[in-house]
Amino acid sequence: MDLNWKKGKMKLWKRSDNLKEGGTSMPNCQNCNYKWSWLDTVKIGFMNNRKCPNCGERQFIKPQTSKGIYALYIIPLIVILFSRPLFDWSTPVFLSIGILFVVALTMVMPYTIKLSNEQEPLW
Ligand SMILES: [Zn+2]
Numbered sequence: 179m180d181l182n183w184k185k186g187k188m189k190l191w192k193r194s195d196n197l198k199e200g201g202t203s204m205p206n207c208q209n210c211n212y213k214w215s216w217l218d219t220v221k222i223g224f225m226n227n228r229k230c231p232n233c234g235e236r237q238f239i240k241p242q243t244s245k246g247i248y249a250l251y252i253i254p255l256i257v258i259l260f261s262r263p264l265f266d267w268s269t270p271v272f273l274s275i276g277i278l279f280v281v282a283l284t285m286v287m288p289y290t291i292k293l294s295n296e297q298e299p300l301w
Contacts, residue, residue: 205293209235219288240292
């Protein structure tokens, strides 16, 4: 019994290690294949283009992925806005939920981004 529990824990540990290493989660520079850090990827998410920290080549977000990002932001925001009267949230509660949401999405955003060498039209 005890042994089985330990095995289960080991499996969980391995899984979280895989998550940490990220596999394909962070995007690679399309010029030098350098794996971008989470922070660099967040920055390109907000500015749409950014120089690669390794080779200095300017990288852009692939439009398919940036569309996904906007949907990721807009859909939950709409849901929050419309659910406000339902739950009768006070303004501070509403604001902190909104801020939490933006923070959570910013944490997740780099995992959805892919890089491109050229700026492609957004729509
Ligand atoms: Zn590069």
